[in-house]
Structures are given as structure tokens and as C-alpha cells.
Amino acid sequence: MIAILDYRAGNLTSVERALRYLGFPCEITDSRKKIEHAERIIFPGVGAAGKSMENLKNLGLDTLLRERLEAGTPVLGICVGLQVLFDYSEENDHTRCLGILPGAVHRFAEDLRSGEGDLLKIPHMGWNEVRFVMQHPVFEGVPKGSAFYFVHSYYPQPADENLVAGITDYGLTFCAAVARANLVAMQFHPEKSGPPGLKILSNFCRWDGTFPGAD
């Protein structure tokens, strides 16, 4: 069973629906027992970093997530589920986050501009190409040039470049996916990104949590 962490974030059901469609049994849950026994964990999220951290702590899911990562359970973070893995986020007046990955989450600059000098819209909403810079089982078989659905005003900046698995351009080049050991996380929404996104989800659901080149 795949546990979808229920930390009262928005849009949990769209991940569930995508997994059901792909034929992988899953459950939205905050039960320690169920999460401990899950083969894999998905840490989704739509919402603000501050509220997400508050809910995670109140439900004891911050500790549990750390434990499962230590234990080697494959974990997939999506959107806010990626952002709160870092040390802190600029959102909600500087939110202290989980600190599982070194680095921070910044807001897109107010004067963010395209190469042609046009002011860019914030949030970054819509389809954008992700260039996968790491050979990783979860991104295997995704056609080159594939675009994914993004909706966010904050972006991650890992302190360790070796974590970067994918990059995207929007006024600047930012880190759109990270991977380390049994953890993989992405800023875009694979559950809303059509066939390439479904490919990533099904890869994750078959992944054993290891990959060549992991430390």
C-alpha cells in the first residue's frame, strides 16, 4: 500500500485518483500505524508553507516522515511537499521547515522578467519544460522536452548542487526536482501533468528506493 500523507493540505484526492487510475493501491491517511507499514509514502501538497508545517507538527507527521526516510521507505514529495523538506521557506514571514535537505525556498522576485525583458506573471502557473539532469529511475522513460504543470510563487534553492535532479526556466533557472537516496521530490504536479506525469508516478510506485550513483 502507498500512503498519501494527510496533513490537511489541499488537493490530496487528485494524487489518489491518479494512482487508482494507474492501478496502485493507496490510501490518504495520517495514521502512524498505516504509514509505518506503507511500502511507499507520497507527501503531496497545495497550500502555504506555514500552515503545512504547523499541521505536520500537530499530527506528528514531521517525526514520522524522518523515521521512514531513515528506514529506507521510498518517499515522493510534491510542490509544498518538496518545499518544506528544506531548512526554511520565505513564505509566511520566514517559516522554519523540516531541514531534511540543505537549502531554502525563495519567492520569485517581484521584477522577474523574461529574456525579452517582459515582466513575468507570479505565480508561475502552467506548463513548463523540465530538463532532468540526473539519471534516476523515477524519471526514466520520460520523453525529452516533456512539460509539466506548475503552480507556485516560491522555488527551492538546494545548498548542495548534487541534489538537483531537474531544472526549469522562468525568468531564472530554478531547481524543479531533487533526489537523494530514497527521497525524490518535485515542484511540479505529476498528477496534473498528463502522460509524462503519470509515467513519473508509476515509476515511483515501482521504485525500490535505490539508484546507481546514490551515496
Next chain:
Amino acid sequence: MLSKRIIPCLDVRDGRTTKGIKFKGNIDIGDPVEMGRFYYEEGADEIVFYDITASSDRRPIMLDVVRRVAETIFIPFSVGGGIRSVEDMRDVLLAGAEKVSVNSAAVLNPDVIRQGAEAFGSQCVVLGMDVKKVPSSEKIPSGYEMVINGGRTAMGIDALWWAREAERLGAGEICLNSIDADGTKEGYEIKLTRLISSQVRIPVIASGGAGSPDHLLDVLREGRADAALIASMVHYGTYTIRQIKEFLEDRGIEVRKTW
């Protein structure tokens, strides 16, 4: 770079689409779920379902459509039409829509935008605007006025002011429909789209008037729209989404090409 989005819009009444003929294959042309799936496979970047069901006691039919759509397509889709309250929004989002569009109800009660954004996040809240060109006046300095009831009721509200106000209240996106251009197939209202899109920071979807790929090119380039809504030009099989995207790509517009 971020792609310009091409968004087919399906009008749904009592659980059935009101347009849609001349499809190839075995598609039930009246079923919004099948049509949604068809456009998903055709490369739509998003889909809008617009509920024009007249009587409110038939609304559960639409929610059932939304639930079935959510099980079959894995791109964002929004639902509009008859959304009056945060409760209406919640119903649609829980049924599986990514976004919900408020139109008349927001003009009559702007606070519904703020409430929706607070409850579900701005990214879920699309402001639908029906706009009519009028002579510039003290009350309507931009020369574009908000209208409701399909254009029959003028509200005395300046469209540019309203777009900015809605952004301030927490709308995450604007779907901008020109009542003058709607249904003409003679092109989008470029000037209006450019005006609104350059004065707000949230994405603007242009709507009303699409008849050919040229029209999309104009509104995405000159009109600075972030996305373009299309209806009859694809519903009647005149163009495919791929044809439209290839046309745009050849002219330097960034579009999503692989799916």
C-alpha cells in the same frame, strides 16, 4: 519557458454538452466526460467545463460529471457557471476540479473571492469577467464595462478596476470574455486583453471570438494573454488542437508539444 495554454471550453447543460458534432471515432458527442477525455488525449493544456444548467436542483448532475471527469483526465480542469458561494466552490473542488470560476456572483458579492482564496488558495479561484465595450466616461474610464446575465445587465463597474480589485482580493487567474467578440468567430478583443493582462500580475485567459489559429496568435502575442479559450473551432472539427499548436509554434509562440 512557460507555454501558452490552449483551453477548450465545454458548455454543459443537465449533464450533456450543448455543442460538439463531427467527431471522428466512437465518441459519444454529448457526453462531457468523453469529450474531456478526447481533448485530454488531443493535447489540451487545460479544460473548462461551463455549467449552463438553469435550475439549481439539477446541480448534483454537474457534480457527478466533475467526479467522472476527474477520474479520466490528468491535467487541470476548471468548472464555472452558477457558482455563488464558498460552499458551491467546495463542492466542485472536492469533486475533483483543480479550479473554480466565479463570475456574476463575484461582481455582486466581491467577498466570495476573498473567502474562496482563503479557504482553498488563490490558485483555485478563477475570476470570470464578461466585458462590454462602452464609451469612456468618468465612471468607466477604461471604456470597458462589467456586464452580467450574458451581457444583458450592465453593472456600471469599470472592467480594469474590477480586474485589479479581484487580484487584490485573491483571485489567482482571470478568464476574460468579451461579450462583443463572443460568438463572432472574428477574433478576440485584443485591445481589452492587452489592457487587462498588462495591468494585473495574475495570468489572463482570453475568451470570446476565436475562429482560426490566427486569432490565437494575435491574442497571445499582441494581446499578451497567457492562455486562450477555444470552443466551436475545435468542437465542430474545423481544427485540431495539434494543428493550432503547430501553427503557433511555427510563429514563435511557446506551446506544449509532447503529451
